[in-house]
Amino acid sequence: MIHKNSTIELFIKLLKAPSITPNDGGLLDLIANELPQFKAERIDVNGVKNLLLTRSWGDGVHLAFAGHVDVVPSGIGWESEPFEPTIKGDKIFARGAQDMKSGVCAFVCACKEIEHFDGTLSIILTSDEEGPAKYGTLEVLRYLKERNNLPDFAIVAEPTCEEEFGDAIKIGRRGSINGILEVEGIQGHAAYPQKALNPLHIMAPRLEKLAGYYFDSGDEFFAPSQLVLTDLRSGMEVTNVTPGSLKLMFNVRNSTLTNSKKIEDYIASVMDGVSYKLHLDQSAVPFRASAKSAIVKALEKGVEKFTSIRPKHSTAGGTSDARYLAQYGIQTIEFGVRNDTIHAPNEYTSLEDVFNLAKIFHYVITHLKEHL
Ligand SMILES: [Zn+2]
Numbered sequence: 001m002i003h004k005n006s007t008i009e010l011f012i013k014l015l016k017a018p019s020i021t022p023n024d025g026g027l028l029d030l031i032a033n034e035l036p037q038f039k040a041e042r043i044d045v046n047g048v049k050n051l052l053l054t055r056s057w058g059d060g061v062h063l064a065f066a067g068h069v070d071v072v073p074s075g076i077g078w079e080s081e082p083f084e085p086t087i088k089g090d091k092i093f094a095r096g097a098q099d100m101k102s103g104v105c106a107f108v109c110a111c112k113e114i115e116h117f118d119g120t121l122s123i124i125l126t127s128d129e130e131g132p133a134k135y136g137t138l139e140v141l142r143y144l145k146e147r148n149n150l151p152d153f154a155i156v157a158e159p160t161c162e163e164e165f166g167d168a169i170k171i172g173r174r175g176s177i178n179g180i181l182e183v184e185g186i187q188g189h190a191a192y193p194q195k196a197l198n199p200l201h202i203m204a205p206r207l208e209k210l211a212g213y214y215f216d217s218g219d220e221f222f223a224p225s226q227l228v229l230t231d232l233r234s235g236m237e238v239t240n241v242t243p244g245s246l247k248l249m250f251n252v253r254n255s256t257l258t259n260s261k262k263i264e265d266y267i268a269s270v271m272d273g274v275s276y277k278l279h280l281d282q283s284a285v286p287f288r289a290s291a292k293s294a295i296v297k298a299l300e301k302g303v304e305k306f307t308s309i310r311p312k313h314s315t316a317g318g319t320s321d322a323r324y325l326a327q328y329g330i331q332t333i334e335f336g337v338r339n340d341t342i343h344a345p346n347e348y349t350s351l352e353d354v355f356n357l358a359k360i361f362h363y364v365i366t367h368l369k370e371h372l
Pocket of ligand 1: 068099100129158159
């Protein structure tokens with residue numbers, strides 16, 4: 001049984017800690033103390049604090065909950081103190097109320113109430129998700145892999161809902177590829193264009209083949225992968241010199257239907273006959289859990305039971321630590337409260353939603369085996 005009062009009590013403790021990245025505000029110790037039945041291991045690397053909690057009842061599946069205790073700075077425009085949680089009716093205002101102390105609170109409360117699970121339950125927490133995220137969840141996964149103890153399933157409790165609590169679960173995320181295209185020309189006088197090689201003139205007709213180009217048309221899970229121009233520079237801000245070089249920057253939020261090679265090939269076809277340099281950097285790889293996966297089904301059932309809503313499967317938005325879990329072959333999904341005030345002033349969430357989130361996670365733990 002999950003109790004509303006104790007859920008709110010823990011939530012307030014989490015929200016009170018000014019755990020701005022990469023600080024944990026003492027929350028990792030606080031959470032370890034909340035779950036004394038779990039084995040606690042600190043995996044701190046380069047100033048980043050991480051916590052791994054595990055409890056095993058023997059053979060079976062390994063289910064992990066993952067999240068971050070760090071938050072972005074409060075910024076300006078608040079009507080209450082960002083680290084002094086303020087309750088108005090069902091709403092609680094504080095930095096991290098949505099992203100993602102609500103999710104952390106919910107899975108800690110759910111795990112606390114579990115007396116038996118056929119396998120292993122674990123919690124992976126980091127204090128560096130909103131920062132570079134280099135020494136956070138990734139380090140814990142490396143540690144688990146070394147010990148041959150990687151989870152089979154993971155739920156990252158990031159806020160995923162859009163209009164109403166329960167309306168969306170994330171079963172994957174798009175990737176992100178950054179590109180820099182450079183064209184070398186020969187600088188010259190605007191009056192003698194024949195003596196120069198003007199990279200602006202080289203690129204002008206090609207730009208429309210790049211701007212907004214769709215590499216695929218998407219599928220039922222992913223939006224199309226589109227080339228979005230982010231910067232173009234060349235020249236010296238004068239009218240009588242033609243530039244000697246040009247630099248174009250872009251980003252592609254890619255689905256599983258498009259990879260770096262496809263982008264490289266398309267640019268080669270557009271730039272045919274021109275000498276250029278292209279640098280592509282994939283900062284996140286797209287991933288998707290199988291819609292038939294036990295974790296997707298168990299979560300869907302839980303959401304329906306406690307919200308009467310059938311959640312849609314989404315892959316929208318930016319990147320999260322879920323990409324790292326997926327990279328290790330873990331069936332990973334994300335579910336949490338609404339995300340309409342994340343990183344904004346007056347961030348808030350509904351207390352009832354946090355309570356229901358804890359009940360849904362408890363349901364997933366106790367019903368997962370029915371879907372295996
Ligand atoms: Zn987050």
